[in-house]
Amino acid sequence: MKIAITAQGPTLDSALDPRFGRCQYLILADTLTSDWTAIPNPVLGEPGGAGIAMAQRLAQEKVEALITGNIGPNAARALSASGIPVYIAGGGTARQALADFREGRLAAASGPTVTAHSGM
Amino acid sequence: MQVAVASGKGGTGKTTVAVNLAHVLAEEGPIQLLDCDVEEPNAHLFLHPTQHEVREVNIRVPAVNRARCTGCGKCVEACAFHAIAVLGEKALVFPELCHGCGSCVRVCPTGALHEEPRRLGIVSRGSAGRIDFVQGKIDVGAALAVPVVKAVKRAAWAGDVILDAPPGTSCPVVATIARCDYVLLVTEPTPFGLNDLKLAIELVREMKIPHGVVLNRAGIGTDDVQEYCYRERIPILLRIPFDRHFAETIAHGRLIVQEFPDWRIEFRHLWERVRRGGRG
Numbered sequence: 001m002k003i004a005i006t007a008q009g010p011t012l013d014s015a016l017d018p019r020f021g022r023c024q025y026l027i028l029a030d031t032l033t034s035d036w037t038a039i040p041n042p043v044l045g046e047p048g049g050a051g052i053a054m055a056q057r058l059a060q061e062k063v064e065a066l067i068t069g070n071i072g073p074n075a076a077r078a079l080s081a082s083g084i085p086v087y088i089a090g091g092g093t094a095r096q097a098l099a100d101f102r103e104g105r106l107a108a109a110s111g112p113t114v115t116a117h118s119g120m
Numbered sequence: 121m122q123v124a125v126a127s128g129k130g131g132t133g134k135t136t137v138a139v140n141l142a143h144v145l146a147e148e149g150p151i152q153l154l155d156c157d158v159e160e161p162n163a164h165l166f167l168h169p170t171q172h173e174v175r176e177v178n179i180r181v182p183a184v185n186r187a188r189c190t191g192c193g194k195c196v197e198a199c200a201f202h203a204i205a206v207l208g209e210k211a212l213v214f215p216e217l218c219h220g221c222g223s224c225v226r227v228c229p230t231g232a233l234h235e236e237p238r239r240l241g242i243v244s245r246g247s248a249g250r251i252d253f254v255q256g257k258i259d260v261g262a263a264l265a266v267p268v269v270k271a272v273k274r275a276a277w278a279g280d281v282i283l284d285a286p287p288g289t290s291c292p293v294v295a296t297i298a299r300c301d302y303v304l305l306v307t308e309p310t311p312f313g314l315n316d317l318k319l320a321i322e323l324v325r326e327m328k329i330p331h332g333v334v335l336n337r338a339g340i341g342t343d344d345v346q347e348y349c350y351r352e353r354i355p356i357l358l359r360i361p362f363d364r365h366f367a368e369t370i371a372h373g374r375l376i377v378q379e380f381p382d383w384r385i386e387f388r389h390l391w392e393r394v395r396r397g398g399r400g
Contacts, residue, residue: 049202049217056196056205074214081207
């Protein structure tokens with residue numbers, strides 16, 4: 001399964017980025033093969049709607065789950081419409097978050113965890 | 121002519137200048153005051169206008185006919201604000217982010233989008249004595265001030281108009297002062313007043329609008345604002361001294377020109393200088 005993890009740097013050993021729309025990097029990882037690629041956030045400098053644009057990107061990448069720290073109302077609605085569940089990680093590295101996800105230790109968010117623009 | 125009263129810094133006395141000027145001019149003929157500070161309009165607190173009519177300000181945001189939407193994504197490409205996305209194979213609208221430009225509706229190849237009104241605020245019109253008074257007020261939770269400012273300005277008549285601008289130098293201020301004949305920049309002689317005056321000067325120069333300064337609370341702080349204006353050849357058209365009696369008058373929501381009738385000539389003279397282009 002292809003998942004996305006928000007990270008503060010471009011590798012699996014970078015710290016998890018608690019922001020979704022305004023994360024520094026998006027790491028796309030395969031849970032079976034552990035292959036991964038990092039892409040810099042294409043909408044980091046946008047004045048608004050970053051969470052929505054990121055959700056759109058995840059849908060295009062056919063990502064099946066997202067791991068991040070917090071999720072705002074617009075992004076939550078956008079991800080829910082694309083059927084991408086959001087798993088909340090408390091911190092650590094992207095690698096740890098991936099391992100925790102595989103072990104079933106991360107809880108899925110049922111809705112937004114923060115208000116709009118919290119990551120700005 | 122249309123004269124905006126603006127300021128880079130908040131709390132310098134824009135509304136004080138606007139309402140006193142309007143009150144004095146109303147003694148001589150018809151004058152209109154537009155309160156364009158739609159996030160926190162307060163000129164009415166000085167003027168106590170009656171309210172004749174209230175209109176809603178709406179923008180038109182897209183709505184999706186899911187049966188017709190093919191999820192092609194042309195609307196997503198057209199939107200500069202990420203207010204529409206294709207998720208779950210259909211377009212999804214985020215109305216709070218929409219600026220109402222209508223691009224998505226025009227580019228949709230299947231006619232799956234139509235526009236529906238979304239309320240942003242209200243414009244009310246009334247009168248305070250002989251002042252024709254118009255005020256805009258944005259709704260709580262609405263993020264777009266500019267369409268409300270523009271709606272206030274559409275109520276402007278052809279004669280003399282004073283526009284009370286919001287503080288700062290961002291979009292709502294630009295919308296307020298656009299196409300005005302003159303901008304009065306109110307400031308105070310402090311480092312903060314000077315810093316924000318420079319930003320406001322940059323803006324009016326960029327927009328090529330004739331401008332002059334009203335120095336409020338003159339006598340406190342430093343001479344830096346005055347020296348800056350001399351150096352940059354920006355006329356200081358009126359000095360309102362830092363005076364306890366003025367402060368008390370304003371604190372009670374009263375007008376300087378009513379409490380101190382001698383000041384009527386000062387404001388009338390200010391208008392005369394503005395009318396002459398505000399030079400020298």
